[in-house]
Every structure is written in C-alpha cells, then in structure tokens.
Amino acid sequence: MTSYEYRAPVGMAAQEFFGFLARPGSLSQHLPGLSGTTPGVDRDRRVVTWDENGYRGELTVVEDGAGQSEIVIVVETDQGGDVRKELAEAVAAVSHRATAEAESSATAEENSWY
Numbered sequence: 001m002t003s004y005e006y007r008a009p010v011g012m013a014a015q016e017f018f019g020f021l022a023r024p025g026s027l028s029q030h031l032p033g034l035s036g037t038t039p040g041v042d043r044d045r046r047v048v049t050w051d052e053n054g055y056r057g058e059l060t061v062v063e064d065g066a067g068q069s070e071i072v073i074v075v076e077t078d079q080g081g082d083v084r085k086e087l088a089e090a091v092a093a094v095s096h097r098a099t100a101e102a103e104s105s106a107t108a109e110e111n112s113w114y
Helices: 014-021 026-030 083-110
Strands: 002-010 040-042 047-052 055-063 069-077
Touching: 002 083, 014 026, 014 055, 014 069, 014 083, 026 083, 069 083
Parallel strands: none
Antiparallel strands: 002 069, 040 047, 047 055, 055 069
C-alpha cells in the first residue's frame, strides 16, 4: 500500500469547515474511493478517519489564523492513477462547496429582516 499526503489552505474557520466535513455523507460525495463507509469522527481533534476496501485515510482540519484553516489528508491505497491530483481536486471541490454554503447561509441571515 502506498501512502499519500495532501495539504491545502482553506478560507474558512477550522471549526466551521470541519462541521461541514463531519456531516454524514459529506466526504463520500467528494473524496475518491469512498462510497458507503461511515467515517469515524473525532470532533475534539477535528479528525475524520475511514477504512473502506483497502482505502484508508485520515483527514484533519487545523486552525491557521482568524477565519483560516488548513486541511491535511493522509491516505493509504493500492489504487492506481494520480492520487495526489484526485486529492487536490477533491479538496478544491469540498472547500468551494463549504465556503459557498457558508456564504449563502450568512446572506440569508442578513436578509431575514424583511
């Protein structure tokens, strides 16, 4: 099994971003290789783990300043292909979706007076 690590900055507070990732079904929509597994969630450390059909991984969200965080994903797999590229694309997609959802919610709250 080969191990891969991918890190990326996220323009969102760590707790808020982790809350999005920890929702049931959120990771399986975005991470390659996950389909039906229920990941383990440690909210105190902001860590999600999974082990599905020889695809193991750990995702951690780290605070990186006010309103900023870093996502760190470490996976072990026998899967072929460009795993690093797939992880980069998955992180970009999930970060974009989480940010868009947060902005949409904030806009709805701001406009709730009328």
